[in-house]
Each structure stands twice: as structure tokens, then as C-alpha cells.
Amino acid sequence: MMNQHDDMSTDEIAGHYVLGTLAExxxxxxxxxxxxxxxxxxxxxxWQERLVxxxxxxxxxxANDAVWERISSSIDQLTASSAPEDETSSSWFVSxxxxxxxxxxxxxxxxxxxxxxxxxxxxxxxxSPRYMVVLATPEGHSPGWVVQASNSRKxxxxxxxxxxxxxxxxxEFWTKADDWDGPVSLGLVEPGQPIQISLDDLxxxxxxxxxxxxxxxxxxxxxxxxxxxxxxxxxxxxPI
Amino acid sequence: xxxxDLVSSEVAAAGSGKRENEPNADNFDYDGCLRACAAGxxxxxxxLYLRESKQLLGVVTRIVRDRARAEDVLHDAFVRIWxxxxxxxxxxxxxxxxxxxxxxxxxxxxxxxAGKHSGSEHQAADDEIDSLADPDDTSRWLEKxxxxxxxxxxxxxxxxxxxxxxxPRACIFHAYVNGYSxxxxxxxIGAPVGTVKSWIKRSLVAxxxxxx
Numbered sequence: 001m002m003n004q005h006d007d008m009s010t011d012e013i014a015g016h017y018v019l020g021t022l023a024e025x026x027x028x029x030x031x032x033x034x035x036x037x038x039x040x041x042x043x044x045x046x047w048q049e050r051l052v053x054x055x056x057x058x059x060x061x062x063a064n065d066a067v068w069e070r071i072s073s074s075i076d077q078l079t080a081s082s083a084p085e086d087e088t089s090s091s092w093f094v095s096x097x098x099x100x101x102x103x104x105x106x107x108x109x110x111x112x113x114x115x116x117x118x119x120x121x122x123x124x125x126x127x128s129p130r131y132m133v134v135l136a137t138p139e140g141h142s143p144g145w146v147v148q149a150s151n152s153r154k155x156x157x158x159x160x161x162x163x164x165x166x167x168x169x170x171x172e173f174w175t176k177a178d179d180w181d182g183p184v185s186l187g188l189v190e191p192g193q194p195i196q197i198s199l200d201d202l203x204x205x206x207x208x209x210x211x212x213x214x215x216x217x218x219x220x221x222x223x224x225x226x227x228x229x230x231x232x233x234x235x236x237x238x239p240i
Numbered sequence: 241x242x243x244x245d246l247v248s249s250e251v252a253a254a255g256s257g258k259r260e261n262e263p264n265a266d267n268f269d270y271d272g273c274l275r276a277c278a279a280g281x282x283x284x285x286x287x288l289y290l291r292e293s294k295q296l297l298g299v300v301t302r303i304v305r306d307r308a309r310a311e312d313v314l315h316d317a318f319v320r321i322w323x324x325x326x327x328x329x330x331x332x333x334x335x336x337x338x339x340x341x342x343x344x345x346x347x348x349x350x351x352x353x354a355g356k357h358s359g360s361e362h363q364a365a366d367d368e369i370d371s372l373a374d375p376d377d378t379s380r381w382l383e384k385x386x387x388x389x390x391x392x393x394x395x396x397x398x399x400x401x402x403x404x405x406x407x408p409r410a411c412i413f414h415a416y417v418n419g420y421s422x423x424x425x426x427x428x429i430g431a432p433v434g435t436v437k438s439w440i441k442r443s444l445v446a447x448x449x450x451x452x
Contacts, residue, residue: 015444018341019415020348021422027345035327048337050451053386053397054416055340058302060294067311068289071318075282078323215353228353 014043018051024227025182133211135232144232145213149205155186155197163191163231165215172216173197174226177209188220189213209236270335277325285322288339293318295388296343303347303419313350317343348419381413400450407431408439412447415440 008016016022017030034041133147144163148156157173165171171190176183186197199205212233214226221227268291276284296317301310320342328338385398401409407429414420414428422440426433 011448012441012444015448016440018337019412019440019444020344020419021415021440023421024352027348044341045332045334045337048341049334050337050397050447051416052337052340053395054413055295055299056387057381057384057413057417058295058298061297061301061307061310063293063297063314064311067293067315068286070315071285071289072282074315074319075285075322078319079280079282229349 010037010040011043011046014040015047017044018047025225131205131207131209131236131238133209133234133236135211135213135234138230138233147211147234147236149236153199153204155199155205156194157189157197158194159191161191165191168218169228170216170218170220171213171231172220172226172228173211173213175202175209175211177203177206182225183210183212185221185224188216205236207236207238210234211236270339271330271333274321274325274328274335274338275330277322278328278330285318288321289318292336292339296340299340299417300343300347302417303344304350309350310347313343313346316346320346344419351419352421381417382409396451397447400447403450404443404446405439408443411436411439412443 013022013026013030017027022030030040030044034044131147131149134143135145135147136143143160145157145159148158163171170188173186173189173195174183175186184202187195189195210233212226213231214221215228215231216226217228268287270288273284273288277288293314297310297314300313300317301307304310304313317339321339324342328335382398382401385401386395401412404412410429411425414425415422420428422436423433425431426436429436431439
């Protein structure tokens with residue numbers, strides 16, 4: 001898709017975004033554009049302010065005390081380990097490579113990251129990888145998986161830790177090069193099992209190619225593109 | 241599914257009108273609060289939580305239809321608010337709207353990601369069409385619009401929604417309050433998705449014209 005918004009004005013896109021009626025892909029695009037498109041950002045702000053009164057229609061629900069405790073503890077962990085997040089950092093098309101907040105998060109995560117890279121390099125040293133990807137959580141705090149490609153046709157994906165996949169859910173692995181229209185599924189992955197993936201049907205791997213793992217319903221996305229939240233994300237780099 | 245229960249309780253409560261024990265939220269400085277969050281003042285986030293967590297949880301629960309999941313989303317929303325407060329331009333105002341967008345987007349991520357809504361054309365059809373889907377009954381929820389913030393934009397929103405045709409108004413309600421996609425709304429009210437799209441489009445234009 002080149003631009004699905006061709007037939008919509010900026011104001012209409014913003015209205016749909018705030019209403020929640022954009023398709024997932026369109027919504028991702030808006031999130032990306034928000035950081036650089038002031039007109040769109042202003043329109044979104046307009047609709048946010050104007051429509052927020054509709055929230056009063058929902059009956060208030062008292063939160064369990066434990067919720068604040070969890071929030072508080074998450075905040076404390078964040079404060080101890082990271083710089084603030086970039087607005088667009090959970091989004092697909094963000095250039096992570098150029099995203100200072102992302103790398104700041106990494107350096108703040110310091111030891112863990114160095115350790116992960118160390119493990120990755122140690123594991124893959126013999127095969128002299130052409131590309132490597134460290135897939136980190138969208139917040140950039142902790143690396144979770146390493147993708148290694150000993151040539152541009154074959155990948156190995158390996159988890160650095162253990163993850164609990166919720167019942168009825170699955171982790172799906174995706175990739176997208178800069179000039180592709182959309183992400184392509186590389187299949188379902190399971191924590192704890194190194195996975196070999198052949199890229200026979202895809203163009204050769206390239207520098208900066210995006211990889212991510214999303215949480216999908218059991219069996220994977222039914223529509224051939226990510227529908228669930230991003231769990232891990234990273235881009236291909238050539239190890240020095 | 242608790243959707244009908246939620247909807248029913250909402251309808252029942254709608255008749256009771258304004259909430260009397262709610263503090264006047266207009267005095268709360270959302271923009272200043274977010275600025276303080278960006279500066280790392282955790283007490284500001286706590287204040288926001290005390291102010292808005294009940295209503296936010298109500299909004300999120302309505303969308304995700306599961307109390308435990310809704311609390312997870314609420315947690316994630318406050319963590320995201322904390323982390324992204326620095327990206328919110330407080331000098332331009334609109335802090336409360338931004339906070340609700342953060343929470344609603346996470347709730348929508350959940351329902352769309354979980355496939356509870358998207359791609360399940362029969363989901364909405366399986367739900368009994370509640371009275372709120374009846375365009376003639378929209379006055380029951382309309383009177384609650386903006387009830388926590390008297391005056392200003394919210395009061396205007398209520399007036400402007402009243403001026404919409406009943407069915408397009410119901411589309412706006414189902415999208416914003418229930419978190420339904422356009423195709424789900426079409427299934428619910430028995431209209432082609434293209435018609436829903438054009439109703440929503442016209443409603444947005446009309447609301448923009450009315451609210452200024």
C-alpha cells in the first residue's frame with residue numbers, strides 16, 4: 001500500500017485515529033507521522049480534546065489497590081534503568097538505528113546488553129556472521145533474542161531468556177526491509193528453541209532490515225501481517 | 241463475555257444522571273501534571289492516578305470486556321504516560337485528552353491484537369443488539385457526555401452530538417466508547433461497512449463544524 005490515506009483529509013485521519021476506527025496498519029502509520037507532521041499532530045490534539053467527554057459515558061470502575069502498586073514498582077524500575085521513551089518508539093517504521101532514545105536505553109541497560117552481545121558473539125563466532133540483530137523489548141531495556149545470519153539466505157533465531165507465552169497465544173516472527181511495502185511473516189517461534197529459517201522466497205538480507213516478534217493469537221496472524229503488540233524489535237547490523 | 245452486563249449497567253446508571261460525588265475535575269492541572277511526570281515527579285503520576293484511574297478503568301473495561309485484562313491495560317497506560325510524558329507538549333494543553341488516547345490505544349491494541357474484535361464478523365452479531373445500538377435511545381448516554389467536566393469543550397460536544405442524525409451518532413458512540421471497528425459497527429447496526437464509513441466521515445465533518 002502506498003498511502004491508504006489518499007482519500008482522507010488530515011483532519012479526518014486524525015478524527016478516525018482518536019475514535020479508534022483506523023485499521024491497524026493505518027494507525028501505525030499515524031503514530032509514526034505524529035512525530036514529524038505538525039498538522040496531523042495538531043488535528044489529533046484537537047480531536048483528543050473535543051471527544052474526551054465521551055469517556056464519561058463509561059461507568060467508572062474502581063481499580064484494585066494492587067494496580068497502583070504494580071505501576072509504582074514498574075516506574076521505580078524504569079527510573080532506575082532508563083531514559084524517557086521516544087514518542088514513536090513502539091512503532092514499525094521508526095528508524096531505530098537513528099533513535100537516540102533507543103540506544104540510550106541500551107547503554108543504560110549497559111551490562112545486560114553487553115552481556116547479551118557477548119553471548120551472541122561467542123555463540124556465533126565460528127560462522128563469521130554477515131548480519132546480526134539483537135531483538136529488544138520496544139522499551140529498549142532488555143535484549144530478548146538474537147538473530148544471526150551466516151549468509152543472506154538463512155537465519156538462526158535464538159532466545160536469550162525464557163518467556164511465558166500466554167495461553168492461546170503465539171509469538172510470530174516478522175521482517176521488513178526499508179523498501180518493502182509491509183512486513184513478511186517468518187513463522188511462529190517458540191522460546192527456548194533455536195530456529196533456523198530459510199529466506200528462499202525473500203530478497204537477500206540487507207543492512208538495517210527490520211525484525212520483530214509480535215504476540216498473536218494461537219496459530220499466528222490470520223491476515224499475513226502483525227495484528228498483536230510488538231514484543232521484541234531490532235534491525236540488522238553488520239558485526240565489526 | 242461481560243459486554244452485555246457492562247452495557248446494561250451503563251444503561252441503568254445513565255438514568256441517574258450526573259455523578260454527585262465526583263470532584264470538579266476542571267481544577268486539576270493535567271498539563272502541569274504531565275510536565276511534572278516528565279520531570280520525574282512520581283507524586284504527579286500518583287495524583288493523576290487518584291484523579292483518573294476509576295474513569296480510565298471504566299473506559300478500558302468497556303473496550304476490553306474483562307476486568308483483569310483491563311487492569312493490566314491500566315497498568316500499561318500509566319507506565320506509558322510516565323515514559324512518554326516528555327513527548328507531550330504541555331504548553332499547548334489537552335493533557336486529559338492525551339491521557340485517554342494513551343489508555344484507549346492500549347485497550348484497542350489489546351482487543352484488536354487478541355482478535356476479539358477484528359476479523360470476527362460474527363462476534364458483534366452474536367452479541368444481542370443492546371438498547372444503546374438503537375439510535376432512538378442515544379439520549380440515555382448523551383446526557384453523560386462531558387459529565388465530569390462541566391463547561392468548555394465537553395458541554396459543546398454534547399450539544400454537537402445531539403445535532404447529528406441518530407444512526408451516525410450511534411456509530412461515533414460505538415467507535416469511541418465500545419472500541420468497535422467500522423465493520424463491527426456495521427454488523428451491529430445492520431449496515432454495510434461503506435455506509436458506516438460515510439456516516440463517520442460526515443459526523444466528523446459535522447462535529448468539526450459545530451465545535452469549531
